[in-house]
Amino acid sequence: MNSLRRFMQSRCLFHMSKVRTSGSGINNQKRLFSKTRSCRTIMPAWVIDKYGSNDVLRFTKNVSFPVIDYPNEVIVKVFAAGLNPLDVSMRGGYGAATLSMKRDPLNIKQSNSEFPLILGRDVSGVIMECGLDVKYFRERDEVWAAIPPWKQGSLAEFVVLSANEISHKPKSLSHTEAAAIPYVATTAWSALVNTGGLNKDNCAKKRILILGGSGGVGTFAIQMLKAWGAHVTVTCSQNAEQFVRDVGADHVVDYTVGPVEEPLRALEKFDLILDNVGGDTERWALTLLKPWSGAKYVTLVTPFLQNTDRLGIADGMVQTAATMATKALKHLVSGVHYRWGFFAPSGPALDEIREMVDAGQIRPVVEESFSFSQVPQALEKVEKGHARGKTVVQISKGGDGL
Ligand SMILES: NC(=O)c1ccc[n+]([C@@H]2O[C@H](COP(=O)([O-])OP(=O)(O)OC[C@H]3O[C@@H](n4cnc5c(N)ncnc54)[C@H](OP(=O)(O)O)[C@@H]3O)[C@@H](O)[C@H]2O)c1
DSSP, X not given: OHHHHHHHOOOOTTOOSOOXXXXXXXXXXXXXOSOOTXXXXXXXXXXXXXXXXXXXXXXXXXXXXXXXXXXXXXXXXXXXXXXXXXXXXXXXXXXXXXXXXXHSTTOOOSSOOOOSBOOOOEXXXXXXXXXXXXXXXXXXXXXXXXXXXXSOOSSBSEEEEETTXXXXXXXXXXXXXXXXXXXXXXXXXXXXXXXXXXXXXXXXXXXXXXXXXXXXXXXXXXXXXXXXTXXXXXXXXXXXXXXXXXXXXXXXXXXXSSOTHHXXXXXXXXXXXXXXXXXXXXXXXXXXXXXXXXXXXXXXXXXXXXXXXXXXXXXXXXXXHHHHHHHHHHHHTTTOEEEEOOOOOOHHHHHHHHHHHHTTSOOOOEEEEEEGGGHHHHHHHHHHOOOSSEEEEEOSOOTTOO
16 A cells, blocks of 8 residues: 555655646646635634743634645645644744754745744644645545644644645544544654564564653554564553553553662563653663664654754754764664654554554544643643643534535
8 A cells, every 4th residue: 555655646845836726727626625725815723923831822813824835735624633742842942943944944934933833743634625746635535644843733724734744544533533643653653663673574572661651652652562463561650550551561660669770670671662751761771672682772852952952953963963873882882772763754654553543453542632722721731741641632623514
């Protein structure tokens, strides 16, 4: 399915001209939606106009309607938006230097500002319009996606995305359930599959340790690894033990009762460690890996964006590369691999995840869903942490009432 998708999905990255997507004469298809951008120039959204705490959030009905700039893009009507700890960090300015550069690499935008900025990294909704080169999707397709942090987010009525970033939504899930999965799933997929080298055919009997397994990424990673036959050990607080067992963890270690490395050292060594906690864990975690066997430590907590925020893009990148190389080399001589994992938007990965969801191997864990008017409360909930599931905001009603 993925090769078919890649074949059909053209990637016109250098096509800089604007694409006409509405109006007559482009194709003979009857337009199914009455509210295209040809008749709407604004939409409702929650925005921030500066970085800060929750009081920078502002609801407006007058945000510019998203525009298809590249022929492989689509406009999605947002039915549900998922929130992540990253939204809280971005609200406070985390990653601003790198993300601003990514949004406008040549510094040609007249406004010279990322504001008004729309948060929200998960979306489940319906395609409203397709660019001319989009072949794999059609208008009215139900889709889900993880939105890259340099793009406008899903706390809005519409969002524009590349067709490479979206995927057909699992049929077995509602939009609210679907919006709980893409960002944590594509992050876990990128860390475990792309960086960690795991896949459904090489996981059987592998011993995996997830540090911080009760959060969004951990909960998804446990389910994916169990579906692939791995043995999964998890660290979390005691009150999350039943929760992580319910999603499949084989062995659970409480990190709140004392130094967590001590009970972990008593266990058989691991083939891979996924670290969602960072900080002090790097001091001891790599000694828990099987040496000289290709075992890997993959951490999602990296200093990359902090370095570029603090030192600027050039110096921050140099500092980051030096730190990465030093650590990788230091651990290589002990026979284990040290790696950094990053979120990577990927429609093809979501295609595979959809199949696992529809097969009943992965279930969404929604802790609470909020209405569009309750976005500040929803973000506050994420900020408090220790949630046992994702926080989702319902933006529009599903069905045909568009
Ligand atoms: N590099 C990237 O591109 C990228 C992308 C996404 C996420 N991340 C990072 O990945 C991490 C996980 O993300 P997430 O969305 O899963 O966050 P999350 O939902 O906030 O989950 C984090 C979990 O870690 C647990 N925890 C906190 N301190 C712990 C400790 N000392 N030992 C064990 N568990 C501990 C908490 O569990 P309890 O409630 O049980 O205490 C919490 O549920 C975050 O640090 C995030 O910044 C990085």
